[in-house]
Amino acid sequence: MKKVLIPTKLDPMARTVLEEHGGYHVVQDEEKSLDELIEAHSDTYVLIVRSERITKEVIDSLPSLKVIIRAGAGYNTIDTKYARQKGIDVMNTPGANANAVVELAIAMMLADARHVIKADPSVRSGQWEKKKFMGRELAGKTIGVMGLGAIGKLLVRRLRGFDVRVLGYDPVLGGDRARDLGVELVEIPTLFEQSDYVSLHIPENDQTRNMIDASLLGLMKVGATLINTSRSGVINEEDLRRIKPERKLRFLNDVYPKDEAGPKSVADIADVMLPHLGASTREANVNAARRAAEQLIEYDEKGISSYVVNRDIPAGLDEAFGELSNTLARLCRHALGREVPLKLIETSFYGSLKPYSKWLILPITAALNKDFDRTMDYAAALLYLKEMGVEYIDRETDESKGYNNSITIDMTGHVSRDEFRHASVRGTVAEGNLMISRINDFDKLYFEPKGHCVVFTYRDRPGVLGRIAASIAGEGINIDDVRNPHNTKADQSLALLKVNKAVPRDLVDRIAQDIEAHLAFHVEL
Numbered sequence: 001m002k003k004v005l006i007p008t009k010l011d012p013m014a015r016t017v018l019e020e021h022g023g024y025h026v027v028q029d030e031e032k033s034l035d036e037l038i039e040a041h042s043d044t045y046v047l048i049v050r051s052e053r054i055t056k057e058v059i060d061s062l063p064s065l066k067v068i069i070r071a072g073a074g075y076n077t078i079d080t081k082y083a084r085q086k087g088i089d090v091m092n093t094p095g096a097n098a099n100a101v102v103e104l105a106i107a108m109m110l111a112d113a114r115h116v117i118k119a120d121p122s123v124r125s126g127q128w129e130k131k132k133f134m135g136r137e138l139a140g141k142t143i144g145v146m147g148l149g150a151i152g153k154l155l156v157r158r159l160r161g162f163d164v165r166v167l168g169y170d171p172v173l174g175g176d177r178a179r180d181l182g183v184e185l186v187e188i189p190t191l192f193e194q195s196d197y198v199s200l201h202i203p204e205n206d207q208t209r210n211m212i213d214a215s216l217l218g219l220m221k222v223g224a225t226l227i228n229t230s231r232s233g234v235i236n237e238e239d240l241r242r243i244k245p246e247r248k249l250r251f252l253n254d255v256y257p258k259d260e261a262g263p264k265s266v267a268d269i270a271d272v273m274l275p276h277l278g279a280s281t282r283e284a285n286v287n288a289a290r291r292a293a294e295q296l297i298e299y300d301e302k303g304i305s306s307y308v309v310n311r312d313i314p315a316g317l318d319e320a321f322g323e324l325s326n327t328l329a330r331l332c333r334h335a336l337g338r339e340v341p342l343k344l345i346e347t348s349f350y351g352s353l354k355p356y357s358k359w360l361i362l363p364i365t366a367a368l369n370k371d372f373d374r375t376m377d378y379a380a381a382l383l384y385l386k387e388m389g390v391e392y393i394d395r396e397t398d399e400s401k402g403y404n405n406s407i408t409i410d411m412t413g414h415v416s417r418d419e420f421r422h423a424s425v426r427g428t429v430a431e432g433n434l435m436i437s438r439i440n441d442f443d444k445l446y447f448e449p450k451g452h453c454v455v456f457t458y459r460d461r462p463g464v465l466g467r468i469a470a471s472i473a474g475e476g477i478n479i480d481d482v483r484n485p486h487n488t489k490a491d492q493s494l495a496l497l498k499v500n501k502a503v504p505r506d507l508v509d510r511i512a513q514d515i516e517a518h519l520a521f522h523v524e525l
Contacts, residue, residue, distance in 0.1 A: 001025040002045040003064075004296070007037045008052055010071055011285040017293035023300075038062060048292050051259065054078040059086055069296060071288040072097060072279060080310035091299070091307040093291035095150040097279035102155045104278050105199050105229050108252040112225065112272055113138065139163040144195030145183065147202035147230070148173045149369075153387075155199060156183045167191050170388070171333070172369045175341030175414035177389020187339045193219040197227065204231035214239040217247070225250040229278045232256050232266075241269050254278055306380040317356045320429045321407070325360045327434055327449050327525050328409045328425050329367035334523045335423035335439060335455070340413035342368070343420065345385070346393045351405040357394050364409065404428065406437065442485045442494040449525040451480075453496065454503045456512065457519040460486050460493040464515050468495050471511050477501055492518070 004018060006028040018024040027041055034052055038044075038061045046067045047054065054068055056079055068078055070092040080090045111117055114135040122129050141164050145152045148170035156166050160182060168183040169191050178185045192198060198220070202208050212226075213236040220226070224247070228235060232255045244251060252272040256264055259276050267273065279288075298304040305311075336342070347364065349357045358378040365381045366372050372384050385392050397403075408426040415421045426438040427449070436447045439455070454472070458464055465484050472479060481498040503522040512520035 002300075003027065003041060003043055004046045004048060005037060005041050005044040006048045007032070007034050008048075008050045008071075010048065010050060010292075011282070011289040013286050014048055014071070014289035014293040017290060018296065021293075021297055024296075034058065046296060048296075049078075051077055054083075056082045059083055059088065067091065067296065067299065069093070069292045071292040075309055084310045089299075089305065089308045090310045091292075091295055091305075092309055093288050093295065093307065096288040096291045097281075097284040098150045098154050100281040100284035101151050101201075101229050101278040102158050103281075104254065104274070105155060105227055106158060108227055108229075108254070108272055108274070109138065109197060109199075109225065112250060112252055117272060138197075141165070141196040142167060142194055144168070144186075144191040144198040146188070146191060146198060146200050148178075148181075148183070148388075149201065150387075152201040153181060155201065156181050167195055170369065171338065172342060172365075172372075172385070172388040172390060174343050174389030175417075176343070177387075178341060180389070185339075185341050188216065189219055192216045193221075195224060196221060197225045199227045200230045200234060202230050202234055204233040209233045210236040212236060212240070214243055217243040217249070220247055220249060223248050223250070225252065227252045229254045237266060237269075244269055304379075306377050306383075308377065311377065314356055314359050317353075317359065318429065320432065320434065321353060321356070321405070322360065322363045324427055324429055324434050325407055325409075326363035326367045328407055328427050328436075329364040331436065331439070331449060331523060331525065332409045332411050332423050332425045333368060334521045335425065335519065336411045336413050336421055337423075338521075340415060340421055342388070342390050342411060342413045344391045344393070344410075344412040346395055346410040346412075348395045348397050348408040350397050350399065350401075350403040350407070353405050353407065354397065360407070361392065361394070408438075439494065439496070441487050441490060441492070442496075445483050445485065445496065447481070447483050447496055447498075450498070452499045452502050452522065452524050454499060454508060454522045455497075455519065456495040456515065456517045458493055458495070458515045458517045460488075460491050464493065465495055467515060468497070468511055471507065471514070472497070472499060472503065475504070475507055477503060 002024050004024050004026045006014060009030040015026040015028050018026050029037055042062060043064050044062050045064055047065060048069045048071055050071055059065060059082060065088055068083060068088060068090045070078060073092055073094045075090060075092050078090055083090050115133040119133045139162060143159055143164050144167045145155055146169050148168050159166055166183045167186050169186060169188050211234050217239055226249060250271045251269055253266055253270045254274045254276055295307055349360060361378060361381045365384060382392060406426055406428040410424040412420055412422050424440055427434060427436045434449055436445050436449050438445060456468060469479060478500040479497050480500055483496040486493045508520050508522050
């Protein structure tokens with residue numbers, strides 16, 4: 001019998017499923033401390049936890065431990081890297097709490113719009129303040145959903161009954177899938193500028209931390225509402241504190257840096273504050289418990305590891321090719337246009353990379369959306385892309401081309417319902433360094449994708465590169481490297497410049513207008 005230790009307040013559904021299946025001895029105890037339970041059950045095979053901290057010391061105390069399952073989505077409380085070193089797989093149960101979070105977001109919108117929280121104690125105290133609590137309706141409003149993963153997509157579906165216009169942003173979701181959902185895909189500034197309500201459903205990482213800052217908050221309509229049920233760190237709190245009174249914004253919040261009692265830094269700016277209730281429903285708890293048990297059974301009996309979040313790099317594959325795949329995908333997405341809904345991804349893996357194609361799609365998918373964890377498996381990547389309405393094709397390769405260990409990534413997206421745009425990049429690893437060898441029709445670039453880069457394509461003519469360089473230098477930005485190939489057949493040129501700091505979007509736009517560029521973007525690689 002495999003021992004399963006559940007040292008947390010989790011619905012007994014997990015224990016029921018495992019014991020009815022047979023082969024598992026389940027110990028569930030929410031009263032004793034984790035240390036006490038570990039000492040008493042050192043032969044534990046599986047840990048199923050919620051928000052408990054699973055440290056190196058905890059892992060070392062369980063020599064028989066093979067699997068840790070987080071009954072929920074976030075696993076930042078688990079030392080996944082050390083678990084990997086010890087040969088322990090860590091899994092989560094993403095999506096189990098999606099409906100609970102969605103219903104809470106809508107509940108917060110309605111409660112605030114109709115002053116439910118303040119009106120209740122007013123009436124209980126004997127007052128009758130109908131004029132004071134004049135509210136507003138959701139019908140006819142525009143709601144922006146930032147992040148269209150499992151929670152964001154479900155929120156769009158739930159909002160259909162409120163007769164609202166829904167705008168959405170997601171770097172992966174395809175145009176056809178968006179139309180099926182009934183959401184208009186827009187760029188982030190447009191979403192903030194046009195929405196009466198903005199609901200955040202994005203992960204917190206290096207790319208999203210403090211993302212909701214003055215530049216976006218300042219675009220919001222006067223009197224608009226910001227709802228955060230994602231992660232606290234995605235909002236620049238000081239910027240919100242400064243701009244909120246200027247724009248008369250409403251701020252509804254359910255997330256904090258730490259889930260614990262004590263003063264909260266947003267208390268002075270939040271109009272509604274809840275103690276991280278997003279996943280706190282009986283149904284979500286049951287779902288997470290059932291999913292944890294079912295995933296364990298599938299893992300043990302069928303070897304299904306789709307939800308393992310700390311997977312190793314396959315033996316025999318140079319880690320640099322994983323980074324190359326990720327970098328090429330980010331570059332290709334920018335070349336296609338970040339605002340262009342993605343329809344199709346095609347890959348070609350040459351030489352000794354072909355056997356690893358199923359693994360290399362993971363860093364490619366992760367490059368499109370940081371919400372996808374690159375330590376998942378091939379099936380999870382395909383499922384994620386399918387849910388986003390993106391088709392994936394891994395092409396057969398012609399080794400006679402002599403590309404050796406190279407990777408080609410092509411992306412196709414909708415410019416409009418009947419018009420498509422295409423982008424293609426190829427790269428390799430040379431002497432341990434990533435190299436970009438081709439962007440679209442511009443070949444033999446041999447460019448190291450590192451740091452800040454700015455790219456323009458334009459009609460080939462004298463003096464354009466000088467104008468680009470002068471404009472960049474005029475802003476105090478130094479140019480470290482340049483590639484400027486020409487395509488005589490198409491009468492086109494490419495300017496690929498590595499610079500010492502980010503090139504502002506307005507400067508890229510000004511240069512693009514000045515040189516009549518066909519393609520213009522900045523990317524940090």
